[in-house]
Amino acid sequence: MKTVLVGLVAGGLLFCPYAPATNTAQLKADAQAKVQTFAKTLKGELLTAINQGGLVNAIDVCNLKAPAIAAQLSTDGWSVKRTALRVRNPANAPDDWERNVLDYFSATMAKQPATPSIQATSVDAAPFRYMQTIKTGQMCLACHGSNVSADVQAALTKRYPQDQATGFKLGDLRGAFSLQYEGPR
Numbered sequence: 001m002k003t004v005l006v007g008l009v010a011g012g013l014l015f016c017p018y019a020p021a022t023n024t025a026q027l028k029a030d031a032q033a034k035v036q037t038f039a040k041t042l043k044g045e046l047l048t049a050i051n052q053g054g055l056v057n058a059i060d061v062c063n064l065k066a067p068a069i070a071a072q073l074s075t076d077g078w079s080v081k082r083t084a085l086r087v088r089n090p091a092n093a094p095d096d097w098e099r100n101v102l103d104y105f106s107a108t109m110a111k112q113p114a115t116p117s118i119q120a121t122s123v124d125a126a127p128f129r130y131m132q133t134i135k136t137g138q139m140c141l142a143c144h145g146s147n148v149s150a151d152v153q154a155a156l157t158k159r160y161p162q163d164q165a166t167g168f169k170l171g172d173l174r175g176a177f178s179l180q181y182e183g184p185r
């Protein structure tokens, strides 16, 4: 009994000396729920936009909706974004920690291309960070693949003159969701 108590106290101290309310497992579960909502909402918005106004119209929707959905999920100490080694929007460029994780994702996927999803969490106490792979699906190729149509390419070049996010193949690592938590624990 004594050992168990010591273990619990040490565990609490490790994660938060002052208000041990949230542990890493809970933060990870919260992060995964946010990723699921982000992915599902954005995919829905994209499909609707493509069906209603075509791909070129959907580029504008992606430009506005992706950051808007990320902002909606960035509450209560969380910040949510997407990033990649090759970005379309320079605002999505990775920081050092994200770049390292993306390198690790990319190396792991090169060895095991069929891996459905890889996750990474920060090991230091604060802030809590979480990343999860985004693979290139069939519907992504129209705007991120090797055979992007001329009108889509023209619209992309116009809006994103530094676009690096074409040339991906089905199943390639496109990027990652990246979340950070700096709220109370």
Ligand code: HEC
Pocket (backbone or CB within 6 Å): 043, 046, 055, 056, 058, 059, 060, 062, 063, 064, 066, 067, 082, 083, 084, 086, 087, 088, 089, 090, 092, 134, 135, 136, 137, 139, 140, 141, 142, 143, 144, 165, 174, 175, 176
């Ligand atoms: C209609 C065109 C279109 C389609 C289809 C599309 N994207 Fe994008 N994607 C964009 C645009 C435009 C941006 C830049 C958004 C911004 O300005 O933040 C982008 C950005 C991204 C980013 C953020 C990193 C970066 O490059 O700036 C990721 C990750 C991404 N897309 C993944 C996907 C995935 C995965 C799919 C398929 C499920 C997909 N996209 C489908 C147009 C598209």
